[in-house]
Amino acid sequence: MSRIGKKPVELPNGVTATISGQTVEVKGPKGVRSFTATDDVDVILEDNAVSVKPRGLSKRARQQWGMSRTQVQNLVTGVTEGFKKELEIQGVGYRAQVQGKTLKLALGYSHDVEYAIPEGIDIVCAKPTEIAITGMDQQKVGQVAANIREWRAPEPYKGKGIRYKGEYIFRKEGKKK
Template sequence: MSRIGKKAVELPSGVTASVSGQTIEVKGPKGTRHFTATDDVSLSVEGSSVSVTPRGLSKRARQQWGMARSMIANLVTGVTVGFKKELEIQGVGYRATMQGNTLKLALGYSHDVDFAVPAGVTITSPKNTEIVIEGIDQQLVGQVAANIREWRAPEPYKGKGIRYKGEYVFRKEGKKK
């Protein structure tokens, strides 16, 4: 029995959900998102909540039950509050600036890195050592943050690079003489 799948997803005021076949569409103040569930589960909207039930007792049906419920909860969170990832840059001369729809990163290379902002995501740089990524799609926000971090991941000796805000980087001791 899925503990997550048993719980119904409550729809806050201003959010509507509609089911057509195996696809659920959630509309809210920040936008519209949809999710297509597998045939192992059935979706239903009762009043101001969405419930997911398995269509059998197979292992796959039970797995999809909890996963589908989590995906729908993330849709609701995305269209109401949205998702946000914060990155911080550490290193002498490392900085980020927004120029139009492009994030310019100075990361110690011989050239600046130009990162084109994909649709569905907004990137801001409140300070030249901070990057804030926001959007309604959790997967896209996380992927964009990972792609930016990939340009210069934090290294263990000096700690220089792009890291998630609050991320702990294990530091190593240098060579001994």
């Protein structure tokens, strides 16, 4: 039995959900999101809450049960609060700034790295060394953060690079004479 799957997803005030077949569409103050569940689970709307139940006892149905419930929960969270990832830049001369729909990164290369901000994602640089990525879609926010981090991942000797806020980088000792 899935402990996560058993709990219904409560819909807060101002959020409505409609179910047509296997598709769940959630409308809230930030916008509209939808998710299509597999045929292994039933999605039911009852008492201002969305419940997910497995259609059988097969392994696949039990796997999809908890995952589908979490996807519906992420829809509700996305249209109410949204998702946020924060990045920190460390290194001499490393900085970031937003210009229109482009993120400009100076990361020690001979040229500035320009990253086009995708639709549905907002990027804010409060300081030149901090990047905040927000949006309704958790997967998209995480993917954008990973793509930006990929340009200069933190290295273990000096710790220079782009890291997630609060991420610990295991430091190594350099060569000795």
